[in-house]
Structures are given as structure tokens and as C-alpha cells.
Amino acid sequence: MAQQDRLQQMREWIKTTPEISLDQLMGEYRISRDTARRDLIQLEREGKIIRVKNGLIRVGTNTTIQYDRRTEQPEKNRIAKHAVRYVQPDQTIILDAASTVARMTVHLPAQPIQIITNALAVVEQLEARPEIDLYVTGGKWDRHARSLVGIKTADDILNYQVDRVFLGACGLTEQGVFAENLEEAIVKKAMIRSSAEVIVLADHTKFEKRFLHKVCDLDQIDILITDERPTEQWQKWLQEADILLETAEEE
Numbered sequence: 001m002a003q004q005d006r007l008q009q010m011r012e013w014i015k016t017t018p019e020i021s022l023d024q025l026m027g028e029y030r031i032s033r034d035t036a037r038r039d040l041i042q043l044e045r046e047g048k049i050i051r052v053k054n055g056l057i058r059v060g061t062n063t064t065i066q067y068d069r070r071t072e073q074p075e076k077n078r079i080a081k082h083a084v085r086y087v088q089p090d091q092t093i094i095l096d097a098a099s100t101v102a103r104m105t106v107h108l109p110a111q112p113i114q115i116i117t118n119a120l121a122v123v124e125q126l127e128a129r130p131e132i133d134l135y136v137t138g139g140k141w142d143r144h145a146r147s148l149v150g151i152k153t154a155d156d157i158l159n160y161q162v163d164r165v166f167l168g169a170c171g172l173t174e175q176g177v178f179a180e181n182l183e184e185a186i187v188k189k190a191m192i193r194s195s196a197e198v199i200v201l202a203d204h205t206k207f208e209k210r211f212l213h214k215v216c217d218l219d220q221i222d223i224l225i226t227d228e229r230p231t232e233q234w235q236k237w238l239q240e241a242d243i244l245l246e247t248a249e250e251e
Contacts, residue, residue, distance in 0.1 A: 001029060007039060014049060014058045021055040041205070050144075075203045075227035075248075076100040081107045082248035083166055083201055083225050089113065091163045094191050095122050097147030097184075098168020100201045108132075116160055118148040118187060135160070140183065149183040154190035165195035169202040171209030174237050176218050178211040185213035197222045204228040218243060 006029055014020065025036040040056055043049045049056040080103035087093060087104075089111040095101050097119035105125035114133040115126065126132050139153030167188055171178035177200060179185035192198050192215070200221050207230055218241040225246045230238075238245050 003039065003042075006031075007042060010039060010043060011048060014043075014056070018058045019055060024055075041209075073203075076103055077106075078248035079201050079203060079225050079227055080104040082246065083199060084108055086164060086166075086199055086223070087111075087113060088163075092116070092160070094157070094160075094162050094165040094195060095119065096165070096167050096188060096191060097121075097142075097145050097149075098201065100203065101166045101168050104166060114162075116157065116162065118153050118157075120146040139187075142183070145184070149181075149187050151183075151186060153183075154186045157187065157190040157194050160194050162195050164197045164199055165191045167191060167198065167200050167215075169200050169206050169215075171211050172200075172202055172206050173208060173210050174218070175210075175214065177215040177221070178209070179213045179215050180211050182213050185215050188215045192216055192220060199223040199225065201225050204230070207234060217241075 010025070022033060022036050025031065025039065026033060029036075031039075040049065040051050043056070044051050049058055076099060079100050084104050084107040087108060090113065092114040093116070095104060095115055095117045097117075099121075102119055102121040102125070105122055108126075110131055112131050114135065115122070116135045116137070117123065118137045118139060123134065123136055126134055137148050137153045137156040139148030139156070140150040142149045167177070169177045170180045177188075179188055198221050200223070202224065204227055218237060221241065221243050223244045223246065224238060225248060227248050229235075229247050230245070235245065
């Protein structure tokens with residue numbers, strides 16, 4: 001079956017089924033795991049589903065479950081745990097609303113820091129941590145990402161000057177970092193402007209994905225943390241952009 005025919009059948013399937021596993025897709029269409037994952041990437045780009053570990057959830061099913069399950073992916077956890085090494089006592093940092101970035105809150109040591117965020121998941125994890133001064137932006141509520149977005153959010157962020165920002169990336173290409181929507185891109189741009197150092201957290205699936213809204217050029221990134229060593233061509237691009245590449249290895 002051609003991919004377009006298969007995708008159309010999947011679109012009909014998810015209308016009546018809120019959760020579908022990779023194994024179900026592989027069995028139904030007699031396709032490999034890699035092919036099933038590529039199909040899910042396409043459906044996610046269309047905004048119809050959210051990929052979770054070993055399957056999908058239909059958009060609109062339950063945003064809390066969607067977000068929590070996205071952060072459970074082991075590669076995201078490894079990246080987040082590695083990124084925490086760059087959080088030092090008494091620093092001021094920004095944590096954006098990416099699920100990998102939000103996972104950093106689980107690994108933050110008990111030390112005094114100031115955190116600025118637009119993400120509900122970050123607030124929920126850190127609200128009971130007395131050693132952390134937590135600042136939350138205003139803005140428009142995004143139910144899908146469980147975050148505050150838009151011009152008001154960006155304006156709030158621009159009032160701060162911080163040591164580091166930890167950003168997620170919807171897509172990465174030779175041209176830079178990309179976001180799925182304009183309001184998200186506006187917020188990420190403001191975070192970069194307000195930070196002395198930019199650290200991007202992106203798993204291997206984000207490479208060679210381009211979206212309509214560009215956030216920044218590669219040379220605006222200081223450190224890139226991922227879960228798998230990228231290709232030699234990518235390593236060359238990162239070196240030319242003077243980006244420190246770090247890979248979060250499996251323990």
C-alpha cells in the first residue's frame with residue numbers, strides 16, 4: 001500500500017480511536033517499525049496526533065496525559081539529565097515549554113537558583129521547591145503545549161536578563177532552529193535575546209525537520225545536547241557554527 005493511501009486510512013482510524021500503538025500499526029498495515037514511525041511523524045506535522053513512546057495519542061484526547069507521556073521517553077530523559085549539568089547555584093535561567101526541557105525539573109539538585117518559565121509542567125514540578133525562585137510569564141494559554149505563548153509572553157521575557165536559556169526544538173536544519181507555530185517562535189526568539197548562553201535540547205528525530213517559523217540561525221546556539229551522534233555533515237555544520245555538541249549516552 002502506498003504511503004498516502006495508508007495515511008488516509010490512519011486519519012480515519014484515529015477519528016474513532018484515541019490511542020494507537022506502533023505494534024497495532026505494524027500489524028494492521030504489515031509495515032516495519034521505522035515505516036510506522038515515519039507515518040506518525042507525518043501525521044504529527046498535520047496536527048492530528050501527538051507521538052508518544054511506542055505509539056500515538058489523538059490531539060484533544062487529554063492534554064495532561066499527552067504531555068506527561070511525551071516526557072517519559074527515555075531519550076528525552078537522558079538529554080534532560082545531561083543538561084542539568086549546566087545549571088549552577090545562584091544562576092538565573094529560562095526553561096521553555098518543550099517536553100525535554102520540562103524533564104530537567106526532575107533532575108535539578110537542591111540548590112538556590114532563579115527560574116523563569118512559560119510552562120505549566122515546570123511550575124507543577126518546582127512549586128514546592130523552596131530553594132528555587134520561580135517566575136512565571138503571562139500570555140495566551142496554549143492547551144496543546146500547556147504553556148503561555150504570544151507577544152505578551154515575549155514582552156515579559158524581554159524584561160529579564162539571564163545566564164542561560166534551555167530551549168527545545170521542533171526542527172533543526174542547516175538553516176537553524178524551527179518552531180511549529182508563530183506564537184511559539186516569538187517566545188523562543190525573546191528567550192534567546194534575553195540570555196547570555198543558549199542551550200538547545202533536541203533528540204535525533206528533530207534533525208532535518210523544517211517548519212514554517214524559524215527561531216534562529218545555528219550560530220546563535222552555544223551548546224546542542226542530543227541523544228545520538230549526528231551525521232558527519234551535521235557535525236561539520238555545528239563545528240562551523242561554533243556549537244559545542246554533546247551526546248547524552250545511555251547509562
